[in-house]
Amino acid sequence: MAAEKEEVRVQVDGRTLTISNLHKVLYPRTGFTKGEVLNYYAQVAPVLLPHLRDRCVTRIRWPHGVAESSFFEKNTPAGTPSWVRTAKVPTTGSRAQSTSDTLVFPIIDDLATLTWLVNLAALELHVHQWTVGRNGQPRNADRLVIDLDPGEPAGLHECCQVALMVRDKLAERGLDARPVTSGSKGLHLYADLPKRLPSDESTALAKEVAEELQGEHPKLVTATMTKARRGGKVFLDWSQNAGSKTTISPYSLRGRERPSVATPVGWDEVEEGAEDPLGLEQFSPAQVLERVAEHGDLFA
Structure with missing residues (x-):
């Protein structure tokens, strides 16, 4: 002591x-x-x-x-x-x-x-x-974020599948998405905005993408906040773009049972996670430091 x-x-x-x-x-x-x-x-x-x-x-x-x-x-x-x-x-x-x-x-x-x-x-x-x-x-928002939050029994595997859809929807709007594991259960996708937007406009853009995918893939995707409706689906949380809302920073630890980190990953890793239920997992601090030493900052 x-x-x-x-x-x-x-x-x-x-x-x-x-x-x-x-x-x-x-x-x-x-x-x-x-x-x-x-x-x-x-x-x-x-x-x-x-x-x-x-x-x-x-x-x-x-x-x-x-x-x-x-x-x-x-x-x-x-x-x-x-x-x-x-x-x-x-x-x-x-x-x-x-x-x-x-x-x-x-x-x-x-x-x-x-x-x-x-x-x-x-x-x-x-x-x-x-x-x-x-x-x-x-200042106004300089980036957009969509939080992919799985409802059990969905997990990171389903998040990876949906992330590829979100990436394509953002690309259609001229936005280049970057994936980050949440360090908890899901994934975060960020995209730099070509010009700063008021938070209500960036929120509306993220909500538009979420609702579009919900309409196209209703069995896998939901844009609805109600937790009771998330079972087996990936909730696309568009609300974190609101001016008062925050998202865990890339490279931050999480206060989970085991130490884990919100970790930038490559799209090749997300694609592997979409194919294989064990293809992508959340990362420990030691693994993150090894990744940074090998790859540098994948979120840069």
Whole structure:
């Protein structure tokens, strides 16, 4: 217990940070410790940070590990260092200029900020599809995302099959999709927008694709939010493009029973997963670091 509570001071990007509880087990099923979580994020930072840059970050924190309760955190917590970049954002989904209630998000632009937040047991990092400009104000969405969420007994195999359909629908609209395993059950497909769009327009575009595929493949695809109607189907969640919604960032850990990561993959891997029920699985932190060393950033 004494070792678990030990604090160490480290230098990260010229900042002095106090890191605590390095031996604390955050994933009891595998014994994965807080020190290992910090080590993963430090190693994956070169490919993770570019995808967090200029994006407000909502964190999910597990102070006592994934077997215990967690909580969402949008605002910067008490004790936030003065050097952490922040953005004040209206709470309205439209993010219109307003003097009403606001949220103060952290923005992770460097390894020091990443390390500081991860030390608070922020295992999951969720971001919006819009960025913050140099003036500190939210901009319109620069990308679109569709979350492929399988309803049992459907799984990642069915998600891969549907992902190929979504890719083609987006291509018809001049959009180039990039697949990322969710680190949970399904897949996320991202597409950079040729020009920034208000969130309601990007949401409408994603919904159009989802409803089109639901009409063409009603036994496999649903665009309906109601969970009772998802059994055996892949739900195409178009709503994560709303201004107030977030999606797990590529390369973020997930707070599952075992440590897993939202992992960029190639379309060849998705095609293999569509053919073979065991052709694609969710990835562990060690596997992700091996993939980055071999392939670089597939989400770049």
